[in-house]
Every structure is written in structure tokens, then in C-alpha cells.
Amino acid sequence: MTQNVLSAFKGKVSASNYKNWIGVAPFFLFAILFIFLPSIRLFVDSFKDNNGHFTFANILQLFSEPYILNAYALSIKISAVTALGGAILGFLLAYSVTVGNLPKPMRSILITFSGVASNFAGVPLAFAFVSTLGRTGFITILFKDVFGLDIYQSGFNLYGFAGLSLVYMYFQFPLMVLIMAPALDGLKKEWREASENLGASAMQYWIYIALPVLLPSILGATILLFGNAFGAYATAYALTGGRIGIVTIQVGAQIRGDVLHNPGLGYAMAMGMVFIMAISLAGYSWLQAKTERWLK
Amino acid sequence: MNLSARLRNIPFWSWIWFILGALYFVLPLYATLDFSLRMERGVVGFKAYQSSFEDPEFLRTFGYSALIAVVTILASALLTIPTAYWIRLKLPQARRIVEFITLMPFVVPAIILVFGLIRIYSAPLTIPFTDIVLMPALTTFKFGTNILVVAGYMVLGLPYMYRSVDTGMRTVGVHTLTEAAQSLGANWYVIITQVILPNLRSALLSGALLTFAIVIGEVVLASFLGVPAFGPYLFLLGQHRAFEPAALSFTTFLMTWAAMGIIQLVTGGQGQASGAH
Amino acid sequence: MTHLALTNVSKLFGDFAAVRDFNLDVEKGEFVSFLGPSGCGKTTTLRMIGGFEIPSFGNILIDGEDITNKAPNQRNVGMVFQSYALFPNMTVAQNIGFGLRVRKESEANIADRIKEMLSIIHLEGKAHSYPYQLSGGQMQRVALARALAIRPEVLLLDEPLSALDAKIRVSLRAEIRGIQQRLGITAIYVTHDQEEALSLSDRIVVMNTGKIEQVGTPFEIYNFPKTRFVANFVGSLNTADAEVVDVQQGLLIADGVLFHTAEGTKGRSVGDKVKMAIRPERFSFASEQKKANVIDATIENITFLGAVVRIEVKIGNANFNMDTFNNPFLELPKIGSQTKVTCSREAVLVLDD
Structure with a gap:
């Protein structure tokens, strides 16, 4: 009986394959209307001048307009720094609760907290950091009272590069924890034992086996963190009121009004972001596939 | 027992990293809570909370965001469940392309998405090279804007919703379950309502809660499409007040925590990766 | 060394x-x-x-x-x-x-x-x-x-x-x-x-x-x-509770049936309760006349295991397995029929508990 049902299924698949695509048509329609049409429209518009004629000028201008170049540079800098910092701290945390021998409950505490923190972004996160490291923030006052150190006097500014990076870290390293914890679980106990058995020290085990095995996951996750920071808008906007010149803020300003005096340049800027994000995602997927193949 | 073996049993560095991470997590939250309790000079109290919750604008915007979140979750479930089920059952070759689409929000972040949505839907949507109108300009009327907001949130939540549902279907083995139900003579209605959906409960719940967590405080789509949502309200409040925003931020955190805690409980400890803020 | x-x-x-x-x-x-x-x-x-x-x-x-x-x-x-x-x-x-x-x-x-x-x-x-x-x-x-x-x-x-x-x-x-x-x-x-x-x-x-x-x-x-x-644990085995009847002749009684053992009663005395064990392959049909351990049995069940055919026989009130090599000309008795089976004295083991 089950066999019949099964063969009936197989028959259908081979006989009228194209009909089966009807079942996913609503999904594709949704994707076209609300993902692809908007993206393609921006893409097409970025090749149009003010009169609607085809031009490469907008794309070329991305690379010549200092205002735009600086925005990209700052975005890339913040994303790279927080991706790296988040990756390192996140990896060490994931390490400590997986193979680092911490008691079991610590793991579920950390994972839950990471789930919260990686989703706790935008306005509330910005306000939380104002309460912490703003001019009258908890830690700012603490440093002043206890160590007599005014962190703002010594160059720190929550509303600049360093501050924004610290804020981004709040959702960056938990994301790393969430990605790395399963990857570290994938390290088999037997690999460590086999390497010890063959005479390797703990250090040699990490250098020759554990890190190489984890490397694609680590790199992939770092790239994902980069994209995560690169596309962020709300946190930066809420923290600085739009006064920090990262790409997303500039794109936002362009949506509000034609601040570049050339709409096409705005679309090109948006496309530049999509391009960078697409490369990050492709890199991530490629590295992920490599790891899965190894750990199959 | 030799020294290195003994050292391995005391996870000194593990504790250091863990405490460092814990401080990073907790300090901003503690600072926010501490600040939010000091609205009245010299008194620790819930005045800021009381004052925020009593603001009719808060109730209106929060209610709006919650309603939009529920509609988004329902619409998203309605879109992803049949799609994922159909692909598992009849169209495995579509898996890759659909998974690729669900990852699009990582490539097209919210700020770009809303840019494109406004470009497309601020004018009537016509069939290319003709004047036949498929859709009126959605941004020009309230209901149309709400449709855009929900659709945008569905896109942002797609990675979580689709992955939760699809992973749920894989773990319960919907293909086999369906065949077993069919062999016992069940019709499609019975199969879906009594076999498939009950088994997807925890997967659906975690997808729904993640979507809720994303929608409730979302700012980008809401502010650029000009809807009266909680995120823009909180942002504006932050421009004029000091203590109330802290109180509401802490409340938002607690809600996110509750959502993640429930997910943790129902999925038995598998974390959910996130991204794209 | x-x-x-x-x-x-x-x-x-x-x-x-x-x-x-x-x-x-x-x-x-x-x-x-x-x-x-x-x-x-x-x-x-x-x-x-x-x-x-x-x-x-x-x-x-x-x-x-x-x-x-x-x-x-x-x-x-x-x-x-x-x-x-x-x-x-x-x-x-x-x-x-x-x-x-x-x-x-x-x-x-x-x-x-x-x-x-x-x-x-x-x-x-x-x-x-x-x-x-x-x-x-x-x-x-x-x-x-x-x-x-x-x-x-x-x-x-x-x-x-x-x-x-x-x-x-x-x-x-x-x-x-x-x-x-x-x-x-x-x-x-x-x-x-x-x-x-x-x-x-x-x-x-x-x-x-x-x-x-x-x-x-x-x-x-x-x-x-x-x-x-x-x-x-090693190999399969028939076990039965037995009692030592005669130490000198190596006689055990299990469920009313007498078994001769070679070594099994050494160092024991009459009336001792012991565990008797016989491997299935040590049984055979009693074709020729033997002195010891020719036992009446009823065929209960026959299972084909490939190279070996396992025959379940009832001896007294207990069931024993008996293995015999398979060959295409093997004539198997009918289930329920009476037969005689045998095993050597050495096959009857007595185990420490």
C-alpha cells in the first residue's frame, strides 16, 4: 500500500514535472513583487541619468565622489572591526561553553542570551548604550568616580567610530556564538584522542587539526558578521541621530530627499551595498559548503 | 594525574571569557535599568515605566506594531508552510532556489529594501510597455502602505520563518508522515490539519517569535513608509525625553528575552542565528 | 616474555x-x-x-x-x-x-x-x-x-x-x-x-x-x-537445571531425564544442584546404537538458518536446540513426530555459576 503511494508519487514527478511548479508559484510571485522588482528597479535606475537615458556616470561617480567613498570606507571599517572583534570574542565564548569544560547550564544561559542580544538591536540598543557609555552613562560615571578618569576627555566618543563599534559588538559577538557553538560541537572527541595517541600535544592538536577544521566556519561567520554590520541602519541612526556618515545613513538621507542632487547616484550607492553584501553572502555559503563536506 | 591533565580540568580561561562576555551582555542592560528607575530625584522607582505606559501614543504605536506583527506571522506562515511542504513532497529540485531567495534579506538589507519598495510602489504598477495597471500606487493610501509594511516584514522574517518551518518538516519527516497518513486512508485536509501542523508546532512557534521580535521594534521600514509603529515612536521619544526611552528599551529587552526563552524551551536548546539589523 | x-x-x-x-x-x-x-x-x-x-x-x-x-x-x-x-x-x-x-x-x-x-x-x-x-x-x-x-x-x-x-x-x-x-x-x-x-x-x-x-x-x-x-555469551547454548545423581558414573538428572557427563560431576556430591549445558551442534539424531545419552525427544519446531538447520526438540518438559548442517538431501522429521537424539558424554558440561 505504502509502496503504491510511493510509486504514484514518483510517477507524477516524472510525468508532469512542470505542473508541480504551480505549488510554489505564490512564493515566487511574492519574491518577485517584494524582493526582486524593487532590487531590479534600483539596479536599472542606477544606470539612468536625470533625463532617463542610459549612463555609466552614476557607477563611475561612486568611485570619484569623496563624500560617497568616505561613507563606504567608514562602513567597511566599522564592519571589519566589529566583525573581527565579534568573531574573536564570540569564538572564545563559544569555545568556553562547548569544548572549554564549563558546566552545562552555562551553555544554555549563553545560547539564550546570544539569541536575545543578536536580536536586540536598533533603537533600544542605542538607548541602552547611551545609559551605559553616554556622557552621563553608568560606566562613564563609574570611571570618573572610581579612577578619576573622564573617558570623554581622553578621546572616547560614543557617537563616533569607537562608540558605534562597541554598540555593534553587542549584536555581533552573540551571532558568532550562535554560529560557532554548533561548529565546535562538530569537533569529535576522537580527533583529540587520536592526535594525543599519535603523540601530539594539546597545542599541536589545535594547530594541525581543530583550527584547520574550524577555519572555514570561522571565516564564513566573520564574513556574515561583516555583512550584518554593513547593512545596519537603525542602531547607528538612533545613536547618532544620523550624524555619522556610514553608507546606510547616506542612503537613508537620499530616500528622505535628493541630498546628492542626482537620484541616480543614490540608486548606484544602494547597488554598491547590495554588491558588497552579495559577495559576503557568497563567500559565507562557499565556506559553509566546504565545512559541511568535511564533516559529513 | 599529571599537571597538564589537571589543568585541563580547571577551565580557567573558559571562565575568563565567559565572565567577559557576561559583562558585555549585562552591563548595558543594568545601566539601562538603573537609569530608568531614577526618574524621580533621590528615589528608585517605576515612575518612568508608569509614565511611558500611560502615554496614549505608546499604546497606539505598540498596539499597531503588535497587530502588524501578528498579521505578518500569519501571512508568512500561510506563504512558507505550503511552499516548504510542496517542495519536500513534490518538488525537491526547487529547494536550492527557494533557499537562496529566503537568504535575500542578507543581501538586500532593510534600508535598500524600503528604498526599492518606495521606488516601485509610489506609482501604479503596470505591465511593462503597456498602461494596464496591475496594482494602484500602494504608498498613496493607508491600507496599501500597511500591505507594503507587512510584505516588507515578511521579507525580513523570511530567513527565520522559512528555515524554522523547513527544519521542522525535515525533523518530523513530513514525507513519510504524509505517506503513512495516505496509506491509512486520510484525505489532504486531515493530513494537513491533524498530521502535519500539530507536528510543526514548535518550529512554527520559534519562527513566529523571531518574527515578532524583529517586527516589534523595527524602525527602518516603519519610519520610511511613515506608519505609526513602536520603533519610530521610541526613536522620537528619545529625542525629547531621557527616562521613558530607557524604561521602554528595557521593556523591549525583556520581551525579546521572553521570546527567545520560549524558543529555547520549545526547540530544546538549538540557538537561532540572526542577522540584518 | x-x-x-x-x-x-x-x-x-x-x-x-x-x-x-x-x-x-x-x-x-x-x-x-x-x-x-x-x-x-x-x-x-x-x-x-x-x-x-x-x-x-x-x-x-x-x-x-x-x-x-x-x-x-x-x-x-x-x-x-x-x-x-x-x-x-x-x-x-x-x-x-x-x-x-x-x-x-x-x-x-x-x-x-x-x-x-x-x-x-x-x-x-x-x-x-x-x-x-x-x-x-x-x-x-x-x-x-x-x-x-x-x-x-x-x-x-x-x-x-x-x-x-x-x-x-x-x-x-x-x-x-x-x-x-x-x-x-x-x-x-x-x-x-x-x-x-x-x-x-x-x-x-x-x-x-x-x-x-x-x-x-x-x-x-x-x-x-x-x-x-x-x-x-560465546556461541549458543542449551542450559537446564540438573541434580547430581551419581558422581562415579557421571550421572545427572534434568527434568526427569538422565544425562551422562564426562567430567561434570568431578568434585561434587550426590544431590548437588548444578547448571547443565549442551551446545546445539553437539546433538545429533541417534542413528546408530550408542551406550550413553540416547534420549527420547519430540520435534517442536524447525528453523532454516542457511548453512545450519536448527531443530527445537522437547526432552522431558524442557526445550533444547539442536543444530545440524544443511544439505540438499537432508531429510527432516515432521514437526510433532517422536525421535531419538544423542550427544557424547563430553558434550554435557556442568558450569560454575
Whole structure:
């Protein structure tokens, strides 16, 4: 009986394959209307001048307009720094609760907290950091009272590069924890034992086996963190009121009004972001596939 | 027992990293809570909370965001469940392309998405090279804007919703379950309502809660499409007040925590990766 | 000369004694299997030899040197894991050379050894393949080569075949034994599969609940099991409660039927309650007239097992299994018919409890 049902299924698949695509048509329609049409429209518009004629000028201008170049540079800098910092701290945390021998409950505490923190972004996160490291923030006052150190006097500014990076870290390293914890679980106990058995020290085990095995996951996750920071808008906007010149803020300003005096340049800027994000995602997927193949 | 073996049993560095991470997590939250309790000079109290919750604008915007979140979750479930089920059952070759689409929000972040949505839907949507109108300009009327907001949130939540549902279907083995139900003579209605959906409960719940967590405080789509949502309200409040925003931020955190805690409980400890803020 | 010695080795996990008072001397070049059900302590014992567990009591010596507390990476003991444990980021050659690499041997030496090992396991063509490109049997051969490459003093094998298909299991079994004999290496082999232990080993250590039940050659273990556990665990067995009737003549009575035994009543007295055991293959139909153990039986059931046909017969009120070789001309009695079965005096064993 089950066999019949099964063969009936197989028959259908081979006989009228194209009909089966009807079942996913609503999904594709949704994707076209609300993902692809908007993206393609921006893409097409970025090749149009003010009169609607085809031009490469907008794309070329991305690379010549200092205002735009600086925005990209700052975005890339913040994303790279927080991706790296988040990756390192996140990896060490994931390490400590997986193979680092911490008691079991610590793991579920950390994972839950990471789930919260990686989703706790935008306005509330910005306000939380104002309460912490703003001019009258908890830690700012603490440093002043206890160590007599005014962190703002010594160059720190929550509303600049360093501050924004610290804020981004709040959702960056938990994301790393969430990605790395399963990857570290994938390290088999037997690999460590086999390497010890063959005479390797703990250090040699990490250098020759554990890190190489984890490397694609680590790199992939770092790239994902980069994209995560690169596309962020709300946190930066809420923290600085739009006064920090990262790409997303500039794109936002362009949506509000034609601040570049050339709409096409705005679309090109948006496309530049999509391009960078697409490369990050492709890199991530490629590295992920490599790891899965190894750990199959 | 030799020294290195003994050292391995005391996870000194593990504790250091863990405490460092814990401080990073907790300090901003503690600072926010501490600040939010000091609205009245010299008194620790819930005045800021009381004052925020009593603001009719808060109730209106929060209610709006919650309603939009529920509609988004329902619409998203309605879109992803049949799609994922159909692909598992009849169209495995579509898996890759659909998974690729669900990852699009990582490539097209919210700020770009809303840019494109406004470009497309601020004018009537016509069939290319003709004047036949498929859709009126959605941004020009309230209901149309709400449709855009929900659709945008569905896109942002797609990675979580689709992955939760699809992973749920894989773990319960919907293909086999369906065949077993069919062999016992069940019709499609019975199969879906009594076999498939009950088994997807925890997967659906975690997808729904993640979507809720994303929608409730979302700012980008809401502010650029000009809807009266909680995120823009909180942002504006932050421009004029000091203590109330802290109180509401802490409340938002607690809600996110509750959502993640429930997910943790129902999925038995598998974390959910996130991204794209 | 004793190569590997375990004296009074015990391992406690909290209150639970995983291994109790384990004593064993292994000769150089000997192949010894630890056989027992899961949880009997065989793997724990193996892991203590490898250094992955530290004994709670007792000592482990290799060539007279006490290695009880040595770290695993300080012992020269090779181990083959059930799950292969090949390093996924390294090629076959790199896996095999790993132990030599961490020992800082010269590149030329390493290359030579890899070549030698690859030829031993007949995988010369796979030197540059990654583990995920190999079959299970190939992976386990690489794991064996990797353990042998460091020229270990003792080779430990922890259920190396249990993740493999039945066919490959048998062929690889022979290969392991062949390589071990050719290299003259001392091997300890943990398994729960009695057939594996019987076919591979010079000696078998049968374990149960942390204790050694019996140590002996496969022949001794199978034919002269000392305890009821060994008799039951190794091969299949008919057991019945019996009483000693006559010590001199070796007479037992089980369920109203008399059995003659060769040795079973030695050192016992009349009226002793004992456990009588007879292997199924020791029974046969009583075609010719014999003196002892010609017993009336009823055919209860017949099961075809391939090379062997298992016939269930009722003797007195108890059911016994009787195995007979299959052949196309075999004439089997009808179920329910009466017949006479027989077994030699030597086949009737009496077990310690």
C-alpha cells in the first residue's frame, strides 16, 4: 500500500514535472513583487541619468565622489572591526561553553542570551548604550568616580567610530556564538584522542587539526558578521541621530530627499551595498559548503 | 594525574571569557535599568515605566506594531508552510532556489529594501510597455502602505520563518508522515490539519517569535513608509525625553528575552542565528 | 616474555566500578581480544592502556616500565577508533604521517613510512584523497595505517569493524590479522562480536560487569567455558537445571531425564544442584546404537538458518536446540513426530555459576 503511494508519487514527478511548479508559484510571485522588482528597479535606475537615458556616470561617480567613498570606507571599517572583534570574542565564548569544560547550564544561559542580544538591536540598543557609555552613562560615571578618569576627555566618543563599534559588538559577538557553538560541537572527541595517541600535544592538536577544521566556519561567520554590520541602519541612526556618515545613513538621507542632487547616484550607492553584501553572502555559503563536506 | 591533565580540568580561561562576555551582555542592560528607575530625584522607582505606559501614543504605536506583527506571522506562515511542504513532497529540485531567495534579506538589507519598495510602489504598477495597471500606487493610501509594511516584514522574517518551518518538516519527516497518513486512508485536509501542523508546532512557534521580535521594534521600514509603529515612536521619544526611552528599551529587552526563552524551551536548546539589523 | 602487563587494575567512576581487579599478561606479538557485552568494562580497560583513563588502582607496564600515569601522547601505543577518527582536513598521506610529523621526524623518513604503510593497506592510489572521499572500509584501513606508522609497542583496536557492512567486516578482519602477524605487533582488540574474537585472537579475555570471566584460547573459550556467562555469551547454548545423581558414573538428572557427563560431576556430591549445558551442534539424531545419552525427544519446531538447520526438540518438559548442517538431501522429521537424539558424554558440561 505504502509502496503504491510511493510509486504514484514518483510517477507524477516524472510525468508532469512542470505542473508541480504551480505549488510554489505564490512564493515566487511574492519574491518577485517584494524582493526582486524593487532590487531590479534600483539596479536599472542606477544606470539612468536625470533625463532617463542610459549612463555609466552614476557607477563611475561612486568611485570619484569623496563624500560617497568616505561613507563606504567608514562602513567597511566599522564592519571589519566589529566583525573581527565579534568573531574573536564570540569564538572564545563559544569555545568556553562547548569544548572549554564549563558546566552545562552555562551553555544554555549563553545560547539564550546570544539569541536575545543578536536580536536586540536598533533603537533600544542605542538607548541602552547611551545609559551605559553616554556622557552621563553608568560606566562613564563609574570611571570618573572610581579612577578619576573622564573617558570623554581622553578621546572616547560614543557617537563616533569607537562608540558605534562597541554598540555593534553587542549584536555581533552573540551571532558568532550562535554560529560557532554548533561548529565546535562538530569537533569529535576522537580527533583529540587520536592526535594525543599519535603523540601530539594539546597545542599541536589545535594547530594541525581543530583550527584547520574550524577555519572555514570561522571565516564564513566573520564574513556574515561583516555583512550584518554593513547593512545596519537603525542602531547607528538612533545613536547618532544620523550624524555619522556610514553608507546606510547616506542612503537613508537620499530616500528622505535628493541630498546628492542626482537620484541616480543614490540608486548606484544602494547597488554598491547590495554588491558588497552579495559577495559576503557568497563567500559565507562557499565556506559553509566546504565545512559541511568535511564533516559529513 | 599529571599537571597538564589537571589543568585541563580547571577551565580557567573558559571562565575568563565567559565572565567577559557576561559583562558585555549585562552591563548595558543594568545601566539601562538603573537609569530608568531614577526618574524621580533621590528615589528608585517605576515612575518612568508608569509614565511611558500611560502615554496614549505608546499604546497606539505598540498596539499597531503588535497587530502588524501578528498579521505578518500569519501571512508568512500561510506563504512558507505550503511552499516548504510542496517542495519536500513534490518538488525537491526547487529547494536550492527557494533557499537562496529566503537568504535575500542578507543581501538586500532593510534600508535598500524600503528604498526599492518606495521606488516601485509610489506609482501604479503596470505591465511593462503597456498602461494596464496591475496594482494602484500602494504608498498613496493607508491600507496599501500597511500591505507594503507587512510584505516588507515578511521579507525580513523570511530567513527565520522559512528555515524554522523547513527544519521542522525535515525533523518530523513530513514525507513519510504524509505517506503513512495516505496509506491509512486520510484525505489532504486531515493530513494537513491533524498530521502535519500539530507536528510543526514548535518550529512554527520559534519562527513566529523571531518574527515578532524583529517586527516589534523595527524602525527602518516603519519610519520610511511613515506608519505609526513602536520603533519610530521610541526613536522620537528619545529625542525629547531621557527616562521613558530607557524604561521602554528595557521593556523591549525583556520581551525579546521572553521570546527567545520560549524558543529555547520549545526547540530544546538549538540557538537561532540572526542577522540584518 | 611478558610485553604488556596489567596488575590489579581497577577503575571507579564515582561509586561505579567500571573495571575491577583486572590482571593480564600479554606476550610480545600476541593478539588478545577483550570480549563482552556493552558496559562490561572492556573499552575502559583499553582506554586505560591508551592513557585516556587513569586507573583508580593498579599498574600498567610495557616491557617492565610503569606507564600507568603517563599522558597519552607520551606512550608509544597506537589506537584505532570505532569511528575511524581520521582528521578530515588532511589527506590520507597526511593522516598517516601525522604521528611522525609531531615527532619531528625528517620529511624523507615520513615519506618513506607513508609509502610503506600505504602498500601494507593496499591504498597506494589514495594517498592524496581526503577521508570524505573514501568508503568506510578504506577509512578504517587508513586509521590502521596511521596507528601503525608510529611503530607502536602495542596496537589498540576499539571495535574497529562495528561501523562497517557485514561483507567488509569479514574481509577487513582477515586483513587486520594478516598485517598484525606480518609485523609481529602486540594487539589488543575490543569487540562484542564473539565471531570476531574467536576468528582473530590468540587469546580471548571474556569480561562481564567489570570483571574477567575467563581468559583462554578461542578453542578453550568455546569448548570449555568455565562460567555460565562465558558459555552463554560465546556461541549458543542449551542450559537446564540438573541434580547430581551419581558422581562415579557421571550421572545427572534434568527434568526427569538422565544425562551422562564426562567430567561434570568431578568434585561434587550426590544431590548437588548444578547448571547443565549442551551446545546445539553437539546433538545429533541417534542413528546408530550408542551406550550413553540416547534420549527420547519430540520435534517442536524447525528453523532454516542457511548453512545450519536448527531443530527445537522437547526432552522431558524442557526445550533444547539442536543444530545440524544443511544439505540438499537432508531429510527432516515432521514437526510433532517422536525421535531419538544423542550427544557424547563430553558434550554435557556442568558450569560454575
